[in-house]
Amino acid sequence: MSLVERALKKIQESRAGVSPKLDADIAFASRPAAPVGSAAMPESVEAAPAAPTTPARVVHIDREALRAARVLPPPQEERALAHEYRHIKRPLIARALGRMGGTPIPNGHLIMVASALPGDGKTFTCINLAFSMALEKDLSVLLIDGDVAKPQISELLDLRSEPGLLDVLRDDSLDVESVILSTDVPRLSVLPAGQQTDVATELLASARMEAVLRQITARDPNRIVLLDSPPLLATSESRVLASIAGQIVLVVRANQTPQQAVVDALDLIEEGKSIGLVLNQATENVRKGYYDYYGQSASNQD
Template sequence: MSLIERAADKLSKNEISNSIPGKIPQTVKTGLDPLFLSDNMSDQKIGKEVSVNNSPVVDLANRASANKKTIKKIEIDLESLHRKGIVTLDHSRSEIAEQFRLIKRPLIANAFNPDSGIKNGNLIMVTSSLSGEGKSFCSINLAMSIAMEMDHRVLLVDADVARPSIPASLGFSPEEPGLLDLLRDPQWKIPDVMMKTNVKKLTLIPAGRRHTHATELLASQSMHSILAELAQRYHDRVVIFDSPPLLLTSEARVLAGQMGQIVLVVEAERTTQQTVKEALQQIEACDVINLIYNKARAHSGGGYYGYGYY
C-alpha cells in the first residue's frame, strides 16, 4: 500500500467514521470554518481533499464558492459627467470642485471626529424639499469629491426608491438589484448589491427593484440593522444616501431619523422660505442639518453653491 493510500485509510477510519452521515464531522467543527476554505485554498487543493477525504465540509465549501456573488463593476463615463458639471478627478481644479471641497470638509470632520458626539456621523442623507432642486446632482458631486480623499472611501446609496435618477447619471441599469432587494430578502447581504466603479474609492448601491411597500421596508428593523452595519463595519467610509424629496414622499422622513447628518438642498429663487421651514420640521429628529443653496448666481455666467449649517 502506498503512502497516500495509507494516509487516506487512516483519515477515513479516524475522522469520517465518527461523523453522522450528512453532518459535519466533529473533528472539523472545532477547526477551520468551512466557509473559509474557498478563500484560503486553491481549487487544486480543494479537489485533492475531496478525492481523499470525501468530507461533506469540502462539498459545502465548493457550493459556497460556486454560489458566492461577485461584486459587479461599472465604467462611469467621466468625460460625460464633467460636461454635466460633475466633479471628476481629471478636472479637480474647476470652480464646482472647489465649492464641493468646502461643502465636504465639515461633513467629513463630523463623520470621523470621535469628539463630535454625533452617532453614525458617517451616514449622510442628501435631500430637498421638492423635486428638481438638484439633490441628486449634489449627492453625486459630494460622493465624487469625497472619493478624492486620501484617507476615506465613499459609498453612494440610491435611496430615492420611487424615482431613482442616479442610474441615468452614472450609466447603469435601474433594474440592478439594490437597497430594496436587500430589505426584502434576508439571504441578500450588503456586498451582494454593491457595485464597484472605475473611480477607485467610489462604490454604489442602487435603489433596487420597486416595491409597493417601500416606505415600510425603509422603516423596518432590517433597515435599522443595515444602517448599523454600514456605520460600524465600513467605519472608514462615508455613506451618502440620495433620498426622495421631503415634502413629496414619506420615505425621506423615515430615513431622516436614522441618519447622522443631513444635507438639505435649497434651490435659489424658487424654494420659498415657508417650504424650507416645512421641510426642516420633517427632519428635526437629526441633530446635524446642513443647507446647500443651489443654483444661485454669484456673478454673470458663473454658478455658486452656498453652504451653511442650520
C-alpha cells in the same frame, strides 16, 4: 436678503437655544453653463482587481455621459465647483470622523442628501459630493440610491437592472455588502436602488432599512455613506431616513425653493440633528449677499 436667506435666519432664530447642535453651515453649488470635456474630478482608473475566485462587476463611471446629463459640470466650471464641494464636504467629514478637534457625532458616517421639494438638486449634490469625498485618500465613499421611486443614480450609472437596496430590504437573507458595486473611481462604490416593488415606500421606512443602514455604516469606520433621497415634503419615507441619518445635507435651490418649504422641511427633522445647508445653483450675487449676511449671523451666534 433672498427668500432662502430669510428662511435661514428664521430657522436660526427659532432654533437658537433649543438646538445648540443645529449647524447652520451653508455652502454653495453654482450653476454650470453647458456640458463638455474634463478636469478636476477623480480620474477613471481601475479599482483594485477583484480576487480571481470572486469576480465582481466594476461599474464604469462614464463622466462624459454624466456631463451630458448635466450631473457633472462642464470643464470650465469644474475648478469652481470642486472648490465649492470642498467647502461642503469638510465639515461633513469632520463631524463623521471627529476631526478638527471635534467628537464624532452619532451615526455621522451616514449622510442623507435631502431637500424640501423635487428638483432642488439632491442627486446632483449627492454625485458631486461623492466624487469630491472620494478624492480623500483615507476615506471610502458609498453612494446609495435611496430615491427608489425615482432612481436617478441607478439610471445615470446604468444600474437599473442590478440588484440593490430594495432587494436587500425584501430578502432578509441577502447581505447588503453582496450588492454593493465597486466603481472605476478609486474609493467610490455604489448601492443601486434594486428591483422595483409596489411596497417600496413601506420597505424604505421599515425596521429592516434601519438595520441595513446601521450595518453598512458599522462595517468600516472610514467609509462615508451618502444617501440620495426623495423630497422631504413629498414623501413620508424620507422623514424616516432623516431620523436614521446622523447628518443631513439640505439642498435649497436658490431663488426657487420657497422659504416656507425650507422651514417646513426643517420642521420635519428632529431637533439636534446635524444639518448642513447647500444653496444650490446660486448666482455670484446671491453668494456674495449671503456671505455678507452669514458673516453677521455667525458672529451673533457665537
